[in-house]
Amino acid sequence: MPGILKTAFNRYWGVLLILVLWQAWVTxxxxxxxxxxxxxxxxxxxxxxxxxxxxxxVQTLALAGGGLLLGMAFGSLIAIACWFSRLAxxxxxxxxxxxxxxxxxxxIPVVARLLGYDIKTVMAIVVIVSFFPAxxxxxxxxxxxxxxxxxxxxxxxxxxxxxxxxxxLPAAVPNWMIALRLAAPSAVLSAMLAExxxxxxxxxxxxxxxxxxxxTERAFGTSVIATAVSVITFTLSQRAERAVxxxxx
Amino acid sequence: MSGxxxxxxxxxxxxxxxxxxxxxxxxxxxxxxxxxxxxxxxIGPSGCGxxxxxxxxxxxxxxxxxxxTVDGEAPEELSRNHRLGVAFQDHALLxxxxxxxxxxxxxxxxxxxxxxxxxxxLIALVGLKGFEKARPSQLSGGMRQRVSIARALVLRPDxxxxxxPFGALDAVTRRQMNLxxxxxxxxxxxxxxxxxxxxxxxxxxSDRVVVMSGRPGNILKxxxxxxGRPRDPEVMRSGEFHRLEDELTEALEQPGVAA
Amino acid sequence: xxRISKRRGQDIAYGxxxxxAFLGLWEYIGxxxxxGLTWPPLTAVLAFLFDPSRQTLFVRATSASFSMVGAGxxxxxxxxxxxxxxxxxxxxxxxxxxxxxxxxxxxxSIALAPLFIVLLSKEWSGMAIATLNVYFILxxxxxxxxxxxxxxxxxxxxxxGSNRFTRLIRLEAPAALPAIVSGLKYAVPAAFIxxxxxxxxxxxxxxxxxxxxxxxxxxxxxxWSAVLITSAGSLMSFGLMSLVERFVYARYR
Numbered sequence: 001m002p003g004i005l006k007t008a009f010n011r012y013w014g015v016l017l018i019l020v021l022w023q024a025w026v027t028x029x030x031x032x033x034x035x036x037x038x039x040x041x042x043x044x045x046x047x048x049x050x051x052x053x054x055x056x057x058v059q060t061l062a063l064a065g066g067g068l069l070l071g072m073a074f075g076s077l078i079a080i081a082c083w084f085s086r087l088a089x090x091x092x093x094x095x096x097x098x099x100x101x102x103x104x105x106x107x108i109p110v111v112a113r114l115l116g117y118d119i120k121t122v123m124a125i126v127v128i129v130s131f132f133p134a135x136x137x138x139x140x141x142x143x144x145x146x147x148x149x150x151x152x153x154x155x156x157x158x159x160x161x162x163x164x165x166x167x168x169l170p171a172a173v174p175n176w177m178i179a180l181r182l183a184a185p186s187a188v189l190s191a192m193l194a195e196x197x198x199x200x201x202x203x204x205x206x207x208x209x210x211x212x213x214x215x216t217e218r219a220f221g222t223s224v225i226a227t228a229v230s231v232i233t234f235t236l237s238q239r240a241e242r243a244v245x246x247x248x249x
Numbered sequence: 250m251s252g253x254x255x256x257x258x259x260x261x262x263x264x265x266x267x268x269x270x271x272x273x274x275x276x277x278x279x280x281x282x283x284x285x286x287x288x289x290x291x292i293g294p295s296g297c298g299x300x301x302x303x304x305x306x307x308x309x310x311x312x313x314x315x316x317x318t319v320d321g322e323a324p325e326e327l328s329r330n331h332r333l334g335v336a337f338q339d340h341a342l343l344x345x346x347x348x349x350x351x352x353x354x355x356x357x358x359x360x361x362x363x364x365x366x367x368x369x370x371l372i373a374l375v376g377l378k379g380f381e382k383a384r385p386s387q388l389s390g391g392m393r394q395r396v397s398i399a400r401a402l403v404l405r406p407d408x409x410x411x412x413x414p415f416g417a418l419d420a421v422t423r424r425q426m427n428l429x430x431x432x433x434x435x436x437x438x439x440x441x442x443x444x445x446x447x448x449x450x451x452x453x454x455s456d457r458v459v460v461m462s463g464r465p466g467n468i469l470k471x472x473x474x475x476x477g478r479p480r481d482p483e484v485m486r487s488g489e490f491h492r493l494e495d496e497l498t499e500a501l502e503q504p505g506v507a508a
Numbered sequence: 509x510x511r512i513s514k515r516r517g518q519d520i521a522y523g524x525x526x527x528x529a530f531l532g533l534w535e536y537i538g539x540x541x542x543x544g545l546t547w548p549p550l551t552a553v554l555a556f557l558f559d560p561s562r563q564t565l566f567v568r569a570t571s572a573s574f575s576m577v578g579a580g581x582x583x584x585x586x587x588x589x590x591x592x593x594x595x596x597x598x599x600x601x602x603x604x605x606x607x608x609x610x611x612x613x614x615x616x617s618i619a620l621a622p623l624f625i626v627l628l629s630k631e632w633s634g635m636a637i638a639t640l641n642v643y644f645i646l647x648x649x650x651x652x653x654x655x656x657x658x659x660x661x662x663x664x665x666x667x668x669g670s671n672r673f674t675r676l677i678r679l680e681a682p683a684a685l686p687a688i689v690s691g692l693k694y695a696v697p698a699a700f701i702x703x704x705x706x707x708x709x710x711x712x713x714x715x716x717x718x719x720x721x722x723x724x725x726x727x728x729x730x731x732w733s734a735v736l737i738t739s740a741g742s743l744m745s746f747g748l749m750s751l752v753e754r755f756v757y758a759r760y761r
Contacts, residue, residue, distance in 0.1 A: 010600065014608025090522025095530055101746035102739035103700040109723035110735055113546040148341030155307045155335040155410070157328040158358040166357055170345050189616045193705065196618060197720065207618065211710075216622065223619035230616045248345045249386060 037217040045217040060203040067126025068187040075134025117198040133179040141175025177241040184237040256283040261315035277465035286438035290451035298466025331359040334406035338413040340397040342385040349381040371399040391422040409441040556729035572713040580638025581699040588646025613644040621709045634706025641698035649691025653684030693749035700742040
């Protein structure tokens with residue numbers, strides 16, 4: 001038993017330290033409950049109002065997950081279409097790289113204005129955010145072929161179609177999984193940011209509403225659920241990536 | 250299959266253009282004939298254009314001068330009809346496929362029905378029985394080359410091209426692979442071109458050894474190998490083998506040869 | 509004279525065509541109002557942006573936001589590099605720091621906003637979120653960079669009887685430099701995102717605030733201008749870091 005405790009301490013002393021500092025800050029700074037809730041109050045709000053947390057949490061998770069998969073599908077489909085045309089690749093890859101080096105979340109207000117304050121807009125934003133990594137990584141993966149394989153396929157007299165099916169597409173799979181892992185956290189974050197800015201529903205909206213009502217325990221409770229949603233999405237995508245890599249490399 | 254196919258590289262040459270616009274003559278003027286069912290080994294210093302010759306025969310490169318024909322046809326015809334077998338120095342196995350599926354790949358590329366008996370037979374022939382489901386990353390370097398050779402042979406090609414297939418292996422494994430390759434080749438005499446920089450590998454495996462000079466690449470010398478088949482490893486200890494080995498090594502060491 | 513290879517020249521040409529087509533499409537959609545009134549033509553946005561009467565507005569917002577970005581970038585970068593080096597040198601601390609970093613990373617920055625607002629103030633939460641975003645990227649980059657020196661190199665240092673400090677300065681740090689610089693490059697958009705998000709949570713100045721208020725008040729050219737400035741800032745810093753990265757890769761790899 002002491003062994004386990006020691007291991008746990010070795011791993012989590014940093015997290016523990018942060019919690020201690022937080023508590024110290026609250027105690028020494030004598031912050032009152034409206035500014036800084038006690039952890040217990042946060043738990044009470046979470047347990048006391050499961051419905052509102054569940055409803056909004058599920059909505060955000062569904063929007064983020066659905067938008068993520070849709071955006072990934074779009075991105076990879078366009079990357080695949082581009083594989084057949086060097087001009088299209090040459091035109092789109094630099095653009096996509098520009099878009100991945102700018103803060104895409106800054107587009108949220110623009111998209112919100114274009115499509116209106118609606119759940120569809122949240123979805124559209126997640127799709128846009130997930131599109132770029134999927135496109136960039138799938139394109140790169142379809143070009144990072146195993147050494148010698150291109151020569152081999154040519155010598156074996158492979159048609160373009162069979163080269164695509166047996167070589168290019170499977171070669172892109174690990175990169176596609178990297179894109180999924182990278183896009184998952186930003187999908188969740190941008191879904192919540194969109195909800196926050198438009199203020200209709202979802203976890204992002206709950207932050208806004210809680211801030212407006214000075215309901216700090218609600219704001220912190222929402223933080224807990226938001227973190228859970230993010231961790232779930234990230235863990236799932238990481239697991240998927242590992243499983244695929246084991247099979248693929 | 251012992252009928253085989255005859256190959257002619259008729260006064261071929263190959264120039265490359267560098268990024269800075271200079272022209273480099275990789276192969277100057279080579280005439281090489283490979284008879285039906287003959288095993289020819291091509292040796293030479295690195296950069297002498299021996300791999301370029303093989304790549305022209307594989308239709309991976311176009312000659313700048315001259316013509317390559319296989320039974321009177323262009324090599325493109327051969328690859329289009331899936332009649333070429335090839336093994337490279339880096340095994341070029343697909344990492345996401347099992348041993349079995351890698352050997353199966355030529356069938357899929359040729360859109361032919363997969364002959365499972367043939368695949369099992371070849372996997373056994375290269376000594377990988379029991380490893381059918383393994384992935385390339387789980388195999389040693391020697392085992393990967395065995396898979397790559399099985400894959401080269403699976404469609405019963407008319408021409409077999411071997412580009413330094415054992416170049417990355419250690420000396421002991423390499424010798425062992427030479428023994429096995431000669432045993433496998435014994436079963437179906439395919440017209441074969443082996444590119445190597447190892448003199449004894451060339452002598453042990455081939456019917457004829459062709460020595461190339463360094464840049465620009467030209468044929469310097471040809472030696473017929475007198476040993477009958479099947480060849481026993483003992484052959485490598487014979488006086489005749491050593492004499493030929495010295496002769497070829499000497500040819501490689503001529504001042505003009507080094508690249 | 510440097511000759512550009514044919515392939516590379518083609519890549520550049522295609523890329524230029526792509527970007528031109530994008531800008532052209534933007535203009536075309538705007539002029540013909542294909543996406544409604546909320547999609548202005550590029551030229552209208554630029555005209556709005558460079559109108560002298562709005563100079564002070566944009567300069568103030570931009571300097572407020574970019575100073576948050578810069579401060580967060582520097583703070584997060586220093587913190588990430590130093591803590592990764594500490595984790596590397598003091599092995600008992602290694603695992604705890606790694607876990608702490610990934611726990612912080614797995615909390616979406618929007619969920620930290622209430623905390624920052626309570627602990628700091630609305631004005632500083634942009635910098636705080638930028639710091640955290642940058643911190644994680646550099647912690648990971650530095651950590652993997654410090655492990656990049658090969659076994660053979662370490663053996664050379666061991667045989668030569670090197671002490672820990674010399675090994676860090678002469679071997680591990682130079683070997684880590686490419687990874688750190690790549691980290692610094694990818695941290696650029698992360699810093700911008702952090703600062704913008706922070707400002708959305710109630711800052712009284714900055715481009716993020718401008719975006720939100722323009723969105724709510726239907727000030728379409730203002731909205732697009734604020735987004736354009738932010739994107740241009742991120743893109744230029746990213747481009748600059750790409751140049752630095754190219755130099756470092758040529759020198760240290």
